Amino acid sequence: MSISQKHITFDVEAIRKDFPILNREVNGKPLIYFDNAATSQTPQQVIDVIVNYYSNYNANIHRGVHALSQEATDAYELARLKIQKHFNAAHSHEIIYTSGTTHGINLVANGFSSFLKKGDEVIVSALEHHSNIVPWQMLCERTEAELKVIPMNTDGDLVLRDFDALLNENTKLVFVNHISNALGTINPIEYIIEKAHNVGAAVLIDGAQSCPHIKPDVQALDVDFYVCSAHKICGPTGVGMLYGKQEWLKKLPPYQGGGEMIAEVSFEKTTYADLPHKFEAGTPNICGGIAFGAALDYMNAIGFDTIASYENELLEYATAQLQQIESLKIYGTAKEKTSVISFNVGNIHPYDIGTILDKMGIAVRTGHHCAQPIMNFYQIPGTVRASLMFYNTKEEIDLFIIALKKAVMMLS
Numbered sequence: 276m277s278i279s280q281k282h283i284t285f286d287v288e289a290i291r292k293d294f295p296i297l298n299r300e301v302n303g304k305p306l307i308y309f310d311n312a313a314t315s316q317t318p319q320q321v322i323d324v325i326v327n328y329y330s331n332y333n334a335n336i337h338r339g340v341h342a343l344s345q346e347a348t349d350a351y352e353l354a355r356l357k358i359q360k361h362f363n364a365a366h367s368h369e370i371i372y373t374s375g376t377t378h379g380i381n382l383v384a385n386g387f388s389s390f391l392k393k394g395d396e397v398i399v400s401a402l403e404h405h406s407n408i409v410p411w412q413m414l415c416e417r418t419e420a421e422l423k424v425i426p427m428n429t430d431g432d433l434v435l436r437d438f439d440a441l442l443n444e445n446t447k448l449v450f451v452n453h454i455s456n457a458l459g460t461i462n463p464i465e466y467i468i469e470k471a472h473n474v475g476a477a478v479l480i481d482g483a484q485s486c487p488h489i490k491p492d493v494q495a496l497d498v499d500f501y502v503c504s505a506h507k508i509c510g511p512t513g514v515g516m517l518y519g520k521q522e523w524l525k526k527l528p529p530y531q532g533g534g535e536m537i538a539e540v541s542f543e544k545t546t547y548a549d550l551p552h553k554f555e556a557g558t559p560n561i562c563g564g565i566a567f568g569a570a571l572d573y574m575n576a577i578g579f580d581t582i583a584s585y586e587n588e589l590l591e592y593a594t595a596q597l598q599q600i601e602s603l604k605i606y607g608t609a610k611e612k613t614s615v616i617s618f619n620v621g622n623i624h625p626y627d628i629g630t631i632l633d634k635m636g637i638a639v640r641t642g643h644h645c646a647q648p649i650m651n652f653y654q655i656p657g658t659v660r661a662s663l664m665f666y667n668t669k670e671e672i673d674l675f676i677i678a679l680k681k682a683v684m685m686l687s
């Protein structure tokens with residue numbers, strides 16, 4: 276199947292050949308992988324980069340004078356430049372390698388504990404992943420700052436009027452995700468950033484779900500911090516990035532102490548290294564960083580506009596088919612959303628549907644999706660979540676719908 280839109284041709288069958296895992300079977304059926312919001316699959320181009328690293332130039336970076344160490348350092352720093360360019364950061368030292376989104380958020384939350392005091396307020400949204408809630412609750416416990424919550428409505432949109440009302444001169448920090456992992460809602464982060472800046476608050480955006488689908492421009496957004504994980508963008512697990520404006524990164528204290536992050540160490544006093552190394556203590560995930568760069572190359576070669584328009588087509592197609600199923604309810608019906616569909620059928624437990632779908636080779640996620648406050652809002656224990664990516668097809672959606680109808684019949 277191939278679609279043609281605005282002079283762009285997207286050949287999904289050719290794309291699928293890049294992903295060896297899509298050839299495997301599960302329970303005797305061809306794998307249909309609809310759990311992309313949990314982690315994406317890895318193309319051969321990225322796998323090759325990982326194999327090449329361990330086969331040819333595995334070495335520790337920044338320290339060695341020998342050839343392997345130089346090659347590894349060059350490749351790791353080149354990947355940082357690719358990440359900088361991808362996110363349009365003004366400086367490469369504003370890109371901090373992390374182990375993923377969770378690490379990036381904890382790094383910033385930990386740093387803010389030196390800036391906040393009793394009476395200060397920080398704002399989170401009702402649509403967050405636990406990763407973007409718990410570190411801030413820990414911060415508030417340490418500093419006695421108060422955590423406020425932007426509420427959501429039944430469509431899964433944030434209530435912006437209530438956000439406006441929460442902002443005041445005590446607001447120091449606002450942290451929301453760009454896209455909700457549980458519902459797919461695309462949040463109006465431009466609006467949120469502008470309003471927060473008007474009262475002098477900094478903004479952190481959790482981009483774990485947006486980066487697989489859109490290409491954020493951190494300078495145009497004027498965002499203070501932006502975090503993501505490589506494993507949701509066709510890269511490996513255990514690596515991600517924190518973008519921070521240089522003014523902020525200079526002010527924030529280091530998160531972890533160790534090798535790489537120091538300028539000079541004595542028992543009397545240690546001085547810290549310049550950015551970005553101040554935040555990169557210890558031997559990093561060198562191969563992961565290099566592969567992260569390769570994953571961005573891969574995605575950019577396809578093009579994010581192409582990806583977004585194809586995925587939008589998949590979303591509309593799947594949504595229309597699901598709506599035909601009796602007593603199926605979709606959670607998250609925001610106008611602006613990505614290809615994440617959370618749903619339940621009647622009173623059937625999501626886990627039971629997921630288990631039967633797995634027997635038919637179909638991988639979906641069931642449960643609260645690390646977003647219990649959203650499930651509490653809808654007063655449900657969880658949902659079945661199908662999250663689609665550019666290597667999925669309409670044929671897979673057809674098979675999924677048939678399998679789902681079978682599962683519903685067996686369970687009701």
Ligand SMILES: *Cc1c(COP(=O)(O)O)cnc(C)c1O
Pocket residue numbers: 312313374375376377378404406407452454455456481483484504
């Ligand atoms: C996946 C995800 C996270 C956590 O990412 P890790 O890679 O597990 O650190 C945080 N926020 C959102 C919105 C996510 O989807």
